[in-house]
Amino acid sequence: GAVVSQHPSWVICKSGTSVKIECRSLDFQATTMFWYRQFPKQSLMLMATSNEGSKATYEQGVEKDKFLINHASLTLSTLTVTSAHPEDSSFYICSASVASSYNEQFFGPGTRLTVL
Amino acid sequence: AQSVTQLGSHVSVSEGALVLLRCNYSSSVPPYLFWYVQYPNQGLQLLLKYTTGATLVKGINGFEAEFKKSETSFHLTKPSAHMSDAAEYFCAVTPERLATGRRALTFGSGTRLQVQP
Numbered sequence A: 001g002a003v004v005s006q007h008p009s010w011v012i013c014k015s016g017t018s019v020k021i022e023c024r025s026l027d028f029q030a031t032t033m034f035w036y037r038q039f040p041k042q043s044l045m046l047m048a049t050s051n052e053g054s055k056a057t058y059e060q061g062v063e064k065d066k067f068l069i070n071h072a073s074l075t076l077s078t079l080t081v082t083s084a085h086p087e088d089s090s091f092y093i094c095s096a097s098v099a100s101s102y103n104e105q106f107f108g109p110g111t112r113l114t115v116l
Numbered sequence B: 001a002q003s004v005t006q007l008g009s010h011v012s013v014s015e016g017a018l019v020l021l022r023c024n025y026s027s028s029v030p031p032y033l034f035w036y037v038q039y040p041n042q043g044l045q046l047l048l049k050y051t052t053g054a055t056l057v058k059g060i061n062g063f064e065a066e067f068k069k070s071e072t073s074f075h076l077t078k079p080s081a082h083m084s085d086a087a088e089y090f091c092a093v094t095p096e097r098l099a100t101g102r103r104a105l106t107f108g109s110g111t112r113l114q115v116q117p
Helices: none
Strands: A004-007 A010-013 A019-025 A032-038 A044-051 A067-073 A076-081 A090-097 A105-107 A111-115 B002-005 B010-014 B019-021 B024-027 B031-038 B044-050 B056-058 B064-068 B073-078 B087-095 B111-116
Touching (some): A032 A067, A032 A076, A076 A090, B010 B019, B019 B111, B024 B031, B044 B073
Antiparallel strands (some): A032 A044, A032 A090, A067 A076, A090 A111, B002 B024, B031 B087, B087 B111
């Protein structure tokens, strides 16, 4: 149980285009989803916290107009990278929090974005 | 606020040798502590977690970790390394559940484990 999927697993796009990444909790309802970014050989950095039905909370330094997050249902959150640039190339990982007392999160397999 | 320090960005051991990956944390409230493993181009897989109760926690693949409050440490160990253990390991902390909302994880910088034949 507690499986999280991401789609696509990898994407290559041209500079200036927008890319949407989906994060789904397959067998549970996730009231909270988190989006992380991981640059090569580095740790995960939290970008934003997404609660179903409300606006996402962005970390300092993350542009909310560039990284649009929508959490329309208890099983789906999307991250749209708008007007992508080569410096946005990274590994994007989502996680979903189960409604338990342990703050446990289940991670998706990640999406590798390459902007040419 | 919390933070996590993983000493040693790279650790190399021989197959069959003891694995010790170090993690120290700071937290203003009682923490929940996690170890995750990441294989190349994949997401994170939970190895083990400490929430409450027994301070020595056992996880998957023969790994275990001990929560030592006095040392603010949560080191990860495995008695005998296997080639398949080669991966990136992340220690993470989150505050014990508060009255409202869920809290994201704060990750350490990661330790790459190499296992030599």
